[in-house]
Amino acid sequence: EPEVTQxxxxxxxxxxQEVILRCVPISNHLYFYWYRQILGQKVEFLxxxxxxEISEKSEIFDDQFSVERPxxxxxxxxxxxxxxxxxxxxxxxSMGRLEGEQFFGPGTRxxxx
Amino acid sequence: AQSVTQLGSHVSVSEGALVLLRCNYxxxxxxxxxxxxxxxxxxxxxxxxxxxxATLVKGINGFEAEFKKSETSFHLTKPSAHMSDAAEYFxxxxxxxxxxxxxxxxxTVTVRA
Numbered sequence: 358e359p360e361v362t363q364x365x366x367x368x369x370x371x372x373x374q375e376v377i378l379r380c381v382p383i384s385n386h387l388y389f390y391w392y393r394q395i396l397g398q399k400v401e402f403l404x405x406x407x408x409x410e411i412s413e414k415s416e417i418f419d420d421q422f423s424v425e426r427p428x429x430x431x432x433x434x435x436x437x438x439x440x441x442x443x444x445x446x447x448x449x450x451s452m453g454r455l456e457g458e459q460f461f462g463p464g465t466r467x468x469x470x
Numbered sequence: 471a472q473s474v475t476q477l478g479s480h481v482s483v484s485e486g487a488l489v490l491l492r493c494n495y496x497x498x499x500x501x502x503x504x505x506x507x508x509x510x511x512x513x514x515x516x517x518x519x520x521x522x523x524a525t526l527v528k529g530i531n532g533f534e535a536e537f538k539k540s541e542t543s544f545h546l547t548k549p550s551a552h553m554s555d556a557a558e559y560f561x562x563x564x565x566x567x568x569x570x571x572x573x574x575x576x577x578t579v580t581v582r583a
Contacts, residue, residue, distance in 0.1 A: 400573040413570055448513060452569060456521050461513040
């Protein structure tokens with residue numbers, strides 16, 4: 358059964374460092390998303406991506422964040438200069454069509470020290 | 471804007487008993503509604519969804535939910551709990567004109583033998 362994969366499963370970084378979180382969506386999907394969940398809080402929408410551009414982004418998704426689909430298979434989330442408050446579980450999701458289902462990856466736990 | 475309220479952060483049921491998880495939503499446009507389940511160290515898995523049509527929707531693992539527009543509710547039920555139902559459950563809403571999911575805070579279900 359096709360699934361969304363994410364690497365790494367856990368990333369530890371120093372404050373101010375850049376991190377790239379990687380996702381491989383389901384191969385024929387067209388819509389891509391990043392969400393995050395700070396420990397003990399709700400899952401929050403970060404950004405949606407379709408047709409090689411951002412469809413919508415939340416107020417969390419500031420200039421420190423960027424997304425890219427560099428090679429038609431990977432979907433990455435970059436944080437340029439991490440802050441302590443970026444520590445969270447980051448989930449990637451993909452969807453094949455409108456009114457379809459968003460399939461979620463297992464998440465990357467980011468710890469900023 | 472849309473939001474979700476899940477009543478009860480923790481529900482404990484006996485094996486074989488009814489599982490009832492409550493979800494109320496607010497949405498400025500007709501909503502699409504979802505229930506996701508998260509097992510430890512795994513991603514979010516879709517249990518069921520309501521988009522249009524029949525208001526009683528059946529999902530995987532014996533779960534079902536009913537969309538009640540007048541009550542702005544989408545409660546999740548299962549007639550007979552199984553030990554494998556122990557997990558965290560998230561209700562989510564998205565406007566019918568985009569797919570940015572807004573999640574509730576989640577309800578952790580424990581099942582007593």
